[in-house]
Amino acid sequence: MKRPTIKDIATRAGVSKGAVSLALNGRPGVSDATRERVLSVASSLGYRPSSTARALSSASADAVGLVLARPARTLGAESFFFQLIAGIQAELSMALLLQVVDSHEAEIELYRRWWAEHRVDGVFLVDLRVDDPRVPLVESLGLPAVVVGGAGHHGNLTSVWADDAKAMTSVVSYLLSLGHKRIARVAGLPSLLHTARRDAAFQAAAPGGVIVSADYTDERGAAATRELLTGAQRPTAIVYDNDVMAVAGAGVAAELGVAVPAELSIVAFDDSPLCRLIHPPLTALTRDTFAFGARAARALLAVLSGARPTDTEDTTPVLVPRASTAQISS
Amino acid sequence: MKRPTIKDIATRAGVSKGAVSLALNGRPGVSDATRERVLSVASSLGYRPSSTARALSSASADAVGLVLARPARTLGAESFFFQLIAGIQAELSMALLLQVVDSHEAEIELYRRWWAEHRVDGVFLVDLRVDDPRVPLVESLGLPAVVVGGAGHHGNLTSVWADDAKAMTSVVSYLLSLGHKRIARVAGLPSLLHTARRDAAFQAAAPGGVIVSADYTDERGAAATRELLTGAQRPTAIVYDNDVMAVAGAGVAAELGVAVPAELSIVAFDDSPLCRLIHPPLTALTRDTFAFGARAARALLAVLSGARPTDTEDTTPVLVPRASTAQISS
DNA sequence: AGCTAGAGATAAACCGGTTTAGCTACGTTC
DNA sequence: GAACGTAGCTAAACCGGTTTATCTCTAGCT
Numbered sequence: 001m002k003r004p005t006i007k008d009i010a011t012r013a014g015v016s017k018g019a020v021s022l023a024l025n026g027r028p029g030v031s032d033a034t035r036e037r038v039l040s041v042a043s044s045l046g047y048r049p050s051s052t053a054r055a056l057s058s059a060s061a062d063a064v065g066l067v068l069a070r071p072a073r074t075l076g077a078e079s080f081f082f083q084l085i086a087g088i089q090a091e092l093s094m095a096l097l098l099q100v101v102d103s104h105e106a107e108i109e110l111y112r113r114w115w116a117e118h119r120v121d122g123v124f125l126v127d128l129r130v131d132d133p134r135v136p137l138v139e140s141l142g143l144p145a146v147v148v149g150g151a152g153h154h155g156n157l158t159s160v161w162a163d164d165a166k167a168m169t170s171v172v173s174y175l176l177s178l179g180h181k182r183i184a185r186v187a188g189l190p191s192l193l194h195t196a197r198r199d200a201a202f203q204a205a206a207p208g209g210v211i212v213s214a215d216y217t218d219e220r221g222a223a224a225t226r227e228l229l230t231g232a233q234r235p236t237a238i239v240y241d242n243d244v245m246a247v248a249g250a251g252v253a254a255e256l257g258v259a260v261p262a263e264l265s266i267v268a269f270d271d272s273p274l275c276r277l278i279h280p281p282l283t284a285l286t287r288d289t290f291a292f293g294a295r296a297a298r299a300l301l302a303v304l305s306g307a308r309p310t311d312t313e314d315t316t317p318v319l320v321p322r323a324s325t326a327q328i329s330s
Numbered sequence: 331m332k333r334p335t336i337k338d339i340a341t342r343a344g345v346s347k348g349a350v351s352l353a354l355n356g357r358p359g360v361s362d363a364t365r366e367r368v369l370s371v372a373s374s375l376g377y378r379p380s381s382t383a384r385a386l387s388s389a390s391a392d393a394v395g396l397v398l399a400r401p402a403r404t405l406g407a408e409s410f411f412f413q414l415i416a417g418i419q420a421e422l423s424m425a426l427l428l429q430v431v432d433s434h435e436a437e438i439e440l441y442r443r444w445w446a447e448h449r450v451d452g453v454f455l456v457d458l459r460v461d462d463p464r465v466p467l468v469e470s471l472g473l474p475a476v477v478v479g480g481a482g483h484h485g486n487l488t489s490v491w492a493d494d495a496k497a498m499t500s501v502v503s504y505l506l507s508l509g510h511k512r513i514a515r516v517a518g519l520p521s522l523l524h525t526a527r528r529d530a531a532f533q534a535a536a537p538g539g540v541i542v543s544a545d546y547t548d549e550r551g552a553a554a555t556r557e558l559l560t561g562a563q564r565p566t567a568i569v570y571d572n573d574v575m576a577v578a579g580a581g582v583a584a585e586l587g588v589a590v591p592a593e594l595s596i597v598a599f600d601d602s603p604l605c606r607l608i609h610p611p612l613t614a615l616t617r618d619t620f621a622f623g624a625r626a627a628r629a630l631l632a633v634l635s636g637a638r639p640t641d642t643e644d645t646t647p648v649l650v651p652r653a654s655t656a657q658i659s660s
Numbered sequence: 661a662g663c664t665a666g667a668g669a670t671a672a673a674c675c676g677g678t679t680t681a682g683c684t685a686c687g688t689t690c
Numbered sequence: 691g692a693a694c695g696t697a698g699c700t701a702a703a704c705c706g707g708t709t710t711a712t713c714t715c716t717a718g719c720t
Contacts, residue, residue, distance in 0.1 A: 082406055
C-alpha cells in the first residue's frame with residue numbers, strides 16, 4: 001500500500017514538483033491548462049496531501065490541541081469535557097490532539113513541544129487558573145489559542161466564556177426570594193479561576209454564607225454535605241458546583257433524614273440527565289456545553305485565519321427550577 | 331522562539347547530523363565518548379526531537395488514533411467513551427488523535443488518510459459492527475490496531491473485550507432465580523456487534539423475551555419503557571443496555587404508577603453514579619471502564635512493539651444487586 | 661610487511677511537501 | 691532592434707529528522 005505523492009503527479013502530468021504544488025494550492029504561477037491537467041491527474045490518482053510533510057515545511061498541521069491537566073481517574077465523572085469535545089468536533093473538520101497529563105509543568109512542556117514540532121495549528125486552554133502561566137506562554141510562542149471558560153480577558157488571547165458571576169448571583173437571589181437566610185456553597189477546585197469568581201459572587205450576594213471546598217467527585221460532595229448538615233448553623237439551602245456533587249448531597253440529606261425540599265433546598269451548577277432523573281429532580285443551572293464547544297471551535301478557527309482576538313461571552317447559564325427547591329417553611 | 335534542531339547539536343558538538351541521530355537513539359556507530367558529548371550538548375540545549383520530522387522519515391508518529399462515528403450530539407450522554415479515553419491516556423504517554431465523524435465512510439477514509447500521512451502509529455477500533463469493514467481495511471494497510479469491545483476474534487487483530495454474552499446470561503439467570511417469567515430487554519444500537527451478542531444471549535436465556543431497540547438516549551429509553559409497560563403482556567423485569575435508559579425507564583415506571591421493585595425489577599447494563607444515587611438505586615452490571623481503557627492501551631503498545639496479535643478478555647462485568655430488583659410478588 | 665576487519669565517523673540521499681531563485685520565450689516599448 | 695517586463699515553468703534549497711553508502715583509521719592476524 002503506497003499512496004501517490006506529489007512526485008507521482010508531477011511525472012504523470014509531465015511537470016515539476018513545484019508546479020504541482022502551485023496548481024494544487026490554487027496559487028498563481030501556472031497556466032490554467034496546466035492547473036487543469038494537474039488537478040485531473042491528482043484526482044484520478046486519489047491524491048491526498050500528507051499533512052505531516054506539509055507541517056514540516058512550516059505550513060498547517062491540520063490539527064488543534066487540547067491538554068487536560070487533571071487526574072485521569074476523575075475525568076470520567078466530569079461529562080463537561082466530553083460534551084465540550086463533542087461540540088468542538090461538530091464544528092471542526094480537523095482532528096483534535098488530546099493528551100491528559102498529571103501536572104501543570106507537564107502541560108506547559110507539552111504546549112511547548114507541540115508548537116516546536118508543528119503538531120498543532122492552535123490550542124484550547126481550559127481549566128484556567130488564577131494568573132495562569134499558560135497565557136503568557138502561548139502568547140510569547142505566538143501559538144494561536146482560545147481560552148475556554150476563563151471568564152474575562154486574558155492578555156491578547158481570544159476568550160470564550162459564560163458569566164459565572166451573574167449565574168451565581170441569579171441562583172442566590174432566587175434562593176433569597178424563597179426566604180432562605182442560611183445559604184451554603186460546595187465549591188469545586190479552589191485553584192480554578194471560575195471557582196474564585198463564583199466564590200466572590202456568592203460572598204457578595206449572600207454575605208456570611210459558608211463555602212466548603214471540594215473536587216467535583218461524589219465522595220467529596222457527600223462529605224461536604226455531611227459536614228454542613230451536622231454542623232451548628234445548618235444551612236437551609238446548598239448550592240453545588242456541579243451535578244454529581246449535588247446528587248450525592250441529596251443522597252446524604254435523605255440518609256440524615258433531612259427532607260428535600262421541605263428542610264433543605266438544593267441547586268446544582270451544572271445540569272445533566274442525572275439532575276432531571278432523580279427524585280426529587282434537582283433545580284439546576286442549565287447550559288448547552290455542546291454549543292459552547294462549537295462556539296469555542298469557531299473562535300479558534302477565526303484566530304487561525306488571522307482575525308484579531310475577541311472576547312465572546314456565551315449565553316449565561318439559565319436557572320431551571322425543579323422540585324429540589326422550595327419556599328422556606330420554618 | 332526557535333527550538334534547537336539536530337543540526338544545532340551537531341555543530342555545537344563538532345560532529346555530523348548522522349552521528350547525532352545515532353547517538354541520541356542509542357544505536358551503535360558512535361563511540362561512547364562522542365555519545366556522551368552529544369547527549370550533554372542536547373540536554374544543555376533543551377533539545378526535543380520533532381516527531382513531525384521523525385514521522386516523515388518513516389519512523390514513529392508518536393500518536394495513536396481514535397475515530398468515533400456517532401452523532402456528536404449524542405456523545406455527551408455516553409460517559410463510556412470518555413472514561414475509556416481517560417484510561418487509555420493513563421497508560422499511554424503519547425497523544426491521542428481524536429476525531430468525530432458522521433458516517434462510516436468518513437471513518438474509513440480517515441483511517442486511510444492517517445495511515446498515508448503517518449499521523450498515527452496505530453489506532454483503536456471501537457463500536458465494532460457486524461462484518462466490520464474496518465477490520466480488513468487496517469489489516470490490508472498494515473496499520474497496527476486494537477479492537478476494543480468487539481467480543482471475540484477479528485482477523486489477525488489484537489482484541490480486548492469483555493464477555494457480554496456471559497454477563498447477559500448472569501443477569502437473566504439472576505432474574506429467573508427471583509421468579510421472573512416475563513423479562514424484557516431495551517437494547518442499544520442494533521448495528522453494533524455487542525448488541526447482537528447480548529440479543530443472542532438474552533434470547534437463549536429467556537426464550538420468548540421481548541427485545542425493544544433503542545439508542546442509549548433517555549428519550550428512547552423512556553419511550554421503549556412506556557411501550558413495554560402499557561402493552562398486553564406487561565414484563566415483570568426489564569434489562570436496559572445502559573445506565574441512562576435504565577434511569578429514564580425507572581422514571582416512566584414511577585409516572586405510570588408501576589412500583590419498583592414490587593411490580594417491576596430493573597437492571598442496568600452499565601453502572602455509574604447515576605445508578606447508585608437515584609432512588610431506588612439500580613441493580614447494575616458494573617465494570618471498570620477506566621481500567622478497560624488502560625488495558626486496551628497496553629494492548630496497542632504491545633502491537634506497536636511487534637508482539638503477535640492476542641485476544642485479551644477483560645474481567646466480565648459483575649452484577650451488583652441493589653434495591654431495584656426483587657423477588658416477584660404475584 | 662601486507663591484508664583484512666571492523667569501529668567510528670561523515671556526506672549525501674531520502675521522506676513529501678513548500679518556497680525561492682533562476683531560466684526561457686514571448687510581447688511591449690521607445 | 692536593444693532593453694525591459696512578465697507569464698510559466700523548472701531546478702534546487704529547505705524543513706528536521708533517519709538511513710545508507712562510503713571513507714578513514716587502527717588493531718589483529720599470518
